[in-house]
Every structure is written in C-alpha cells, then in structure tokens.
Amino acid sequence: MTSAFFTTNDGDIVLRTGTEPDSKQDFRVHKFILSLASPVFKDMFAFPQPPDQTLHAQHQLPIVDIPDPPKVLDMILRFIYPGVEPPKITEPQTLTALLLTADKYNITSIYPALRENLKTFLPLRSLWVYIIACRFGFLEEKKQAAKLMTSSGFLYLSDPGDIQLISSTDLFRLVQFVQEREYDGRIRIESHLDPLYLENTTSCEHCEKDAQDYYYYLEKEVERAFVTDPCVGSKDLFAVLDRIPDPPPGCDPLPRSGDWYYQVEDQDGFRCPLQPMTIRRKLADIAEGLCRRNEELLQRFFGKGTGNV
Numbered sequence: 001m002t003s004a005f006f007t008t009n010d011g012d013i014v015l016r017t018g019t020e021p022d023s024k025q026d027f028r029v030h031k032f033i034l035s036l037a038s039p040v041f042k043d044m045f046a047f048p049q050p051p052d053q054t055l056h057a058q059h060q061l062p063i064v065d066i067p068d069p070p071k072v073l074d075m076i077l078r079f080i081y082p083g084v085e086p087p088k089i090t091e092p093q094t095l096t097a098l099l100l101t102a103d104k105y106n107i108t109s110i111y112p113a114l115r116e117n118l119k120t121f122l123p124l125r126s127l128w129v130y131i132i133a134c135r136f137g138f139l140e141e142k143k144q145a146a147k148l149m150t151s152s153g154f155l156y157l158s159d160p161g162d163i164q165l166i167s168s169t170d171l172f173r174l175v176q177f178v179q180e181r182e183y184d185g186r187i188r189i190e191s192h193l194d195p196l197y198l199e200n201t202t203s204c205e206h207c208e209k210d211a212q213d214y215y216y217y218l219e220k221e222v223e224r225a226f227v228t229d230p231c232v233g234s235k236d237l238f239a240v241l242d243r244i245p246d247p248p249p250g251c252d253p254l255p256r257s258g259d260w261y262y263q264v265e266d267q268d269g270f271r272c273p274l275q276p277m278t279i280r281r282k283l284a285d286i287a288e289g290l291c292r293r294n295e296e297l298l299q300r301f302f303g304k305g306t307g308n309v
Contacts (some may be wrong), residue, residue: 008155010030011029011061012031013028013030013031013064014027014028014062014103015027015029015059015066015073016063016065017065017066017067017068017070018069018070019067019074024070025073029077033080033081033082034080037103037109038106040105040106041105068101069097071306073099073101074087075089075094075098076101076105076110079098079110079113080109086113089114089115089117092128092164092181093139095132096159096162099132099135099195115140118132118133118141119141119144121143122148125147125151126145126150126153127145127157128157128158128162129144130142130145130146130170131162131163131166131240133145134165134167134170135165138167142302143298143302146174146177146298147230147231147298147300148230148231149230150178150228150229151178151182152227153178154175174300176300177297177301177302181224181230181294181297182227182230185223185230185290185294186223187291188286188289189223190219192282193215193219193282194215194216194219195215198273209249210304211248211273211274214247215273216277218240218244221244222237222283222286230290231294232290233291234284234287234288237283237284238280238283240283241279243281247274248274
C-alpha cells in the first residue's frame with residue numbers, strides 16, 4: 001500500500017515501513033529533503049546501492065525498508081517537509097514514539113515543535129513529561145514538570161513502559177524533591193496557622209474571642225490546596241476562605257489608613273486574629289513563602305548540568 005500523502009511524482013526513493021506483509025506502507029520521498037533533515041538518512045543514501053536492489057513495481061525506484069510504524073513515519077515526514085502542516089499530537093504514546101524515532105535518525109530540527117507539544121501535557125501528565133524530558137535532555141521542561149509534580153502524581157503513568165526511559169538517579173531525585181517540598185510546605189503552613197504553633201495569638205487581646213477552631217479548619221484547607229497544587233498562589237488561598245465556616249466576629253478597631261495594614265510592625269501592638277486583613281495577610285505570607293521555597297528547591301535539585309541522562 002502506498003501512502004496517500006507522500007506520492008509526489010518527482011520523489012526519487014521509496015521508504016517502506018511496517019513489519020508484517022499486510023501492514024507495509026510505501027512513502028515516495030526525496031533523498032535531498034531527508035538528507036537535510038537527518039544525518040542518518042544522508043549516510044544511508046551515500047552508500048552505493050546494490051545492483052539487484054528491489055525496485056518499486058509502480059515507480060521503478062529503489063526501496064529502503066525501515067522498521068518504524070507507518071503512522072510514526074508519516075508524522076515525522078509531515079514535520080520535516082516544507083509547506084506541510086505539522087500533525088496534531090494528542091496522545092502521550094504518540095509523542096514518545098515521535099521523539100524516539102527523531103532521536104534514532106538524529107532529526108533534531110523537529111525537537112522545538114515536539115517540546116512545545118510536550119508542555120501541553122502539563123500539569124495532568126507531569127510525571128510522564130518529567131520522564132521524557134530527562135530522556136531527551138530537555139532541562140526547561142524537566143524543571144517545569146518537577147515544579148508541578150505532586151506526591152499523588154507518582155501513582156499514574158500513561159504507559160508503564162515509560163519508566164524504562166528514565167534513570168533511577170533522575171527518578172529518585174524527583175521523589176526527594178517532592179517529599180522535601182511537601183514537608184517544608186506543611187511546616188510553613190503550620191507555623192502560620194496551626195493553633196499549637198500560634199499559642200496565645202489565637203485569642204484577641206481586645207475582644208478576647210478565640211480563633212482556635214477557625215484556624216484549625218483554615219490550616220487543613222490550605223494544606224489540602226498546597227498538596228493538590230504546589231504552585232498555589234495568594235488568590236487560590238483566598239478562595240479557600242469560601243470553603244470553611246466564617247470566623248466569629250472580631251473586635252472593631254478604629255478606622256485606619258490602608259498603609260497601616262501593610263506595616264511590618266503595628267505601632268500600638270494591635271492584634272486581632274479574627275480580622276479579615278490579619279487572615280489574608282497570613283495567607284499571602286504563606287503563598288509567597290511556598291513559591292520562594294519551591295524555586296530554591298528546584299534550583300538545588302534541577303540546576304544546570306542535570307538535563308541529560
């Protein structure tokens with residue numbers, strides 16, 4: 001069977017793919033284009049062809065048998081041929097096959113497009129993206145996948161065979177990173193919200209109302225939000241306030257300017273853990289700290305020099 005797309009009349013060689021007789025497919029292509037895209041094809045075509053080489057029955061052109069699946073070769077050719085729209089990639093297995101084939105033939109010119117496709121699988125396929133990025137030395141995508149990785153993400157892989165593409169060193173590094181980030185994040189959240197850490201500050205010195213129960217529920221919801229999304233921001237944490245019971249009303253301070261709420265030290269020592277601005281300030285501090293620590297750990301675990309396997 002001949003490929004319906006690559007049947008140009010001026011093609012000067014036929015690539016035949018497939019391993020079974022009924023699955024073989026022919027692609028009439030150009031040596032020049034393939035040689036420009038792939039040093040492997042260039043070297044292959046440079047060898048003198050044997051005089052008894054099989055010729056294509058219809059086109060009377062030399063046939064080169066290659067073991068790659070027809071679908072994969074078709075997509076590779078669509079990437080390297082000028083004026084042809086690149087294929088859309090929606091399945092992780094397809095992208096894996098394309099990268100492995102491009103790597104085998106050293107077709108590096110399509111890597112940028114494949115890397116952009118790889119990013120579209122974040123954050124739902126963070127572990128798989130990390131594995132692929134490690135295998136092909138994509139440092140930027142490797143760090144992006146690690147940044148979005150969660151502890152529950154280790155339970156899922158599109159294809160169990162993908163685990164063979166990563167070294168034990170890189171996989172262990174990811175596990176260490178996620179565990180340390182989650183541990184540090186929980187400690188930071190506790191230090192801002194856990195009643196046991198806050199001690200006497202859960203009671204207002206003015207209205208004497210206690211906020212212990214409120215901060216307990218708030219802590220659990222913030223922790224859940226962080227574990228689900230390690231890149232959680234202030235707005236995401238503010239949304240947590242809608243998922244817990246409202247705090248008891250705190251005392252009513254005298255009117256103050258907006259600048260007062262952002263001062264590092266309150267001049268009169270005014271404190272009320274039940275004031276909305278107090279709560280929001282705690283959440284903003286938590287989000288900022290989590291983000292900063294995430295970047296620090298990324299740099300420590302996945303800094304320069306760790307992109308290749």
